[in-house]
Amino acid sequence: MTPLIAVAHGSRDPRSAQVVTAVVSALRERRPDLDVRLCFLDLNAPSVDQVLDAVAAEGHTSAVVVPMLLGSAFHARVDLPTLLDGVRLRHPHLHVEQAEVLGPDPRLIEAVRDRIVEAVAGAGDSGLGVILAAVGSSNPAANARTRAIAESVVAGTPWSHSVTCFATAAEPSVQQAISAVRRAGADRIVVAPWFLAPGLLTDRLGRAAESYGPDITYAATIGPHPGLIDVMLDRYTYTLAALRDYHALSA
Incomplete structure (x- = not known):
């Protein structure tokens, strides 16, 4: 074997x-x-x-x-x-x-959706904005591919607003992404980590998101x-x- x-x-x-x-x-x-x-x-x-x-x-x-x-x-x-x-x-x-x-594989996109539903009460709300939080890369092409993932996460859902943010090496930051989603009309915001497991970067993203107000929820990582x-x-x-x-x- x-x-x-x-x-x-x-x-x-x-x-x-x-x-x-x-x-x-x-x-x-x-x-x-x-x-x-x-x-x-x-x-x-x-x-x-x-x-x-x-x-x-x-x-x-x-x-x-x-x-x-x-x-x-x-x-x-x-x-x-x-x-x-x-x-x-x-x-x-x-x-x-x-x-x-x-990634990005459709089954991992579905896993992120599941983590959002687990984190947000009333996740069928069309006013929910989704921010996909990723690590970021020095390679612009890699970041461009990651930016497209947020759109895939909301495709086929009631959620109408989506942005990808980066923890390192690229923009937008989580704060910039939150401002963009709010301007787009989101009533509530969930930050969904494009990470397999928690760590220092996900903690940093979570703290930054929570500092922006009580309407922001931080979902779990993909995990098992x-x-x-x-x-x-x-x-x-x-x-x-x-x-x-x-x-x-x-x-």
Whole structure:
């Protein structure tokens, strides 16, 4: 069985690792036949190198790495591929394939909607404004893709106002987004994190939002939502099929 290596970002906030661990536990419950292992890019253990070195030492010849990342920014495009290149050099018998990032996937959009409904009483109100809070990137194209997600969250709902804000590296800030949604006529506002787990950034966003008034609610992060488990398994399955096709062509 080709192991599924779930790679999370890592955080100094212990809640982040707890939620990510809960996600991986839910994945194992869904697919007890899979060998699922969790590792982190930074700040938490075990590291990517530690887990893949162990996989190689156990005699596995392949592994699928599923990044627990919502956007295709530096960590997905540079950081993780560089680590995997190092693994391939150390273990030439181990064929390691990196899957695509998780978002934006319709099932994760639905997960954000579910978190909004959980957070807001009377979520069927057409006067509800939605602010999608994301981390932000130094890559303008990545930010442009993230900005479009807020529109997807409100599509097909009664909610008529939506804006994406960023915690770092880009604008609008959460304060600017709140002002924009209020100008658009929202009666109430919910800030929905485009984050898998809570941490220092989500706390900062939450404090900034709450300082703007009692009509603002802060929803929970995506966490171990069934939609997230579905997406991770699909990324694994698709990449595993590509890996097997490669081996068949090379045989």
